[in-house]
Amino acid sequence: MTGSTGTPVPVPANHRVSETYADWARTQGPGVEADARALLERVGRNKATAWGKPGRFVDEAERMARSLPGAHLPWFWDTIGHWLLELHRRSAARAYAKARAAERTHALPVDPGWRRANLALFARFGALPAGELSGAPAWLAAVLEPGDAHREFVALLTAWAASPGELPADLARRIRDSARSAGLGADEEARVLGEILAPARGKAVPDRLFDEARGPLTAHPPADDRAAALLDLFPESRNDAAAWLRLLLSCGVADAAAAGRIAPEGGLGEWLRRYASHYAHRTVAGGGVTRQAMPAELFDLVVRFAPLLKADGTPVRLHEDRYRWPHPDADLLDVCLAEGIPVHGPGPAIRMEFWGEESQRDLRALAADPVFGPRLESTVHDGLRPRGGTAISRLPHNPEIAAEVHGRIEKLLDALRGGGLAAADEAVDELRELLDRPTAVALDGIEEALDALDLTGPLARALRAGLPEGLGWPALEEALAGFRPDEAVYVTCTWPVLTVYGDTRAVAVDHAGRRGEHTLRLPDGAGPHTVHWVADRSLATPVPPGQYEANPLFSVPDLVDEAAAALGVGRDAAALHLQLHAPDRPADRTVRRWNGWTPDHHRAVRKELTAAKAPRPAPAAPAALPAPAHERFVRAWADGTARPRGGRGA
Structure with a gap:
């Protein structure tokens, strides 16, 4: 119902301390204003609750207002809504809805001027219920x-x-x-x-x-x-x-x-980065996020923006994500590369998202790219396991992907031609899984290459190096001979030491001889046990008191000098390089504790390593019982993964 009360009530100048209910009550006769102010005072004592629990505050106000006459309710609830405008919009909207509901329920007259001003006040804070707006x-x-x-x-x-x-x-x-x-x-x-x-x-x-x-x-x-x-x-x-x-x-x-x-903020390249980052994932019911494909409308926009993006020449970053799950979208990469737009390469550690049968593009431009093409083939290939086949099986109409698949097959054929018997055996098993019909048809000459294979090379190599059955450690044979013939014997490995143990004794050996022996005394009823060799350097160690074995500056100083010379960096940078390449790579906070570094010094050392283009460590699963720290540093350097390729000192 719409009308005029004839007694206009002022809109509060400061909504935080609104007394609208009391202002209206003043016009209703003696004693009404005092009762209204008393009620607002009681409700206001709980106003602090509205900061953390606004819903509870509204519930408590509703309990206190149960005995109010119907004509009082709209003014009371508008006042409560004013208090909540900056505290909690949804609760303020709830109070506004209660005020309007009271007007309708009790068929109350409404002052149009007051309603319009009040409507504008709630709208300014975004606190109107959707139905009211x-x-x-x-x-x-x-x-x-x-x-x-x-x-x-x-x-x-x-x-x-x-x-x-x-x-x-x-x-x-x-x-x-x-x-x-x-x-x-x-x-x-x-x-x-x-x-x-x-x-x-x-x-x-x-x-x-x-x-x-x-x-x-x-x-x-x-x-x-x-x-x-x-x-x-x-x-x-x-x-x-x-x-x-x-x-x-x-x-x-x-x-x-x-x-x-017109130009978006930061330019069109930044606009495209922001879109890919903002909408690469969507939230799901119950919490969390999931990947979603880029829409076809975005590809249309990229085609239109391509001339300006190419003219700008700045590589577009398509892999970033606001939820910190970076994945470049294969379809978006393909349309950018097809239009000649430069794209920033995020590195091999960032996984590409391939949509398979749901892909909206043929991905030919992506497959032909020298940087992203191998990444696409690897991503598609990993998704095939354990079904077998190659990237050609998933992209049969993409001739550009065949070149990458051919490279994968050729590596296996090289292993068959010149590797050892074990490598040849593994290569045959993998080829059996890879060479499905679509792959065999797409790869010209594959049948001839298979027919021409000769295992003379692997056999000759095995004979020159010696068969595994003919190799052994005398110390290992001696240790095994010391156990009873009927005793169950087990072995564990803590590189480069093997520990052979039974029910009563354990012997540790390596290629040079016996490292140690221990008699086992297990309590009655003890369950299965395992024995590992743990190097003891507590009696003879170069590490000074108070320092860590995991700091190569002290545990393997000569190796640090060798790494520093090979990389062309200082000793601190060489030490960090060894720590990052050792298995069970430590967290930054742990490295600073081991090395006694401040965060600023740690950042400076990392910048020095980056500037030297030192080899980046590959992800490694942690070992169940890793070798001692100094042995891990030696192993990481010896196996070549930490050494520069063709660089300083090579």
Whole structure:
């Protein structure tokens, strides 16, 4: 019901200390104001609760207001809503809804001036219930002339758009109805929609609103300043925000950016990076995120932006992700490479996302790229296990991928031609899994290459090196002979030591001889046991008291000098290099504790290693019982993984 009370109540100048209920009560007769202030004082004592538990605060206010007459409820709940505007928008909207519900339930008169001012106040903070915002045009049309009602509604929406509140899904329809009631056309719809959507950067905007805004904005494209704001919108979305991209494509924003009339913040390359980072994942029910494919609308935009991106020449970073799960999307990479757009290579540690049968592109440009092509083949190949086949099996119409597969097959054939018997045996097993029918058909000459194989090379190599059955350690044979024939004997390995043990004794040996022996005394009823050799350097060690064996500067100083000379770096950088390449690679905090470094010194040492282009460590699974630290440093250097290839000291 709409009317006038004849006793206007002022809108609070400071909503934090609103006394609207008391102001209204003052007009209702003697004693009413005192009761209203007493109730507000009791409710206000719990106002501190609203900071952490606003829902509980509203529940408690509702309990205290149960005995109020119906005419008091709208003013009481509006006051509570004023208090909550900055504390919790949803609870403020809940209080506003209770006030309006009380007006309807008790058929109370409404002062239009007060309602409009109060509506604008809640809109400014984004604290209106969605139903109240959507229903505002009809209510305004009932109390104002059509033109004035439309202007008031647009002002209300403008305030709402600048607030943290989310835009309702049916907003485009409400704007259209309001404009038509005022005798205005689609150009007014487009103008208002542009003004409302442009400030909504980073806010959740329903897909329905974008889709319904396309018609008016396509017929009446926005001015360049509004178009630039729409281009930088990046709305929060439950999916890939494809509805926003469709709006950019249809209303001329994409063409304006491609022509250079408008530019997003940071340029088009930064815009593409932000999109890939923002929408590579979507949230799922129950918490967490999952990967999602890039939409076809994005590929259309990339094609339009390609001339400017190529002219800029800055490699686009497509692998970054706001949830810190970096994965370059294979389809997006393919369209960028097909258009000649330079792309930043994130390195082999960052996994590529291949969509298989759901892929929207043929990936030929990606497969032909010298940097990303091998990555694609490796990604597709890893996804085939344990079914067998090659990347050709998944991409049969991509001739460019065949070159990478041919390289993989050729390595196995080389192992068959010149490797040892064990390597040849493994190569045959792997070839059996790889060479399915699509692969064999696609690889010209593979049958001839297989027919020409000769195992003379592997056999000759094995004979020259000696068969494994003929190799042995005398100390190991001697240790085994010391156990009873009927005794179960077990072995463990702590590189380079083997520990042979039974029920009563354990012997540790290596290639040079016996390292140690120990008699086992197990309690009665003891379960299965395991024995490992652990090096004891406590009696004779170069590590000074108070320092760590895991600091190679003390445990293997000569090796540090050798690594420093080979890498062309200082001793601290060489020590860090050895630590990073040893199995069970430590965390940065642990390295600083071992080495006694500050964070600033640690960063400086890492920069020195990076500048020297030292080999990067490969990921390694931690061992169940790793070897002593000094032996791990020696092993990492000896097996060649830590040595520079063709660099200093090579």
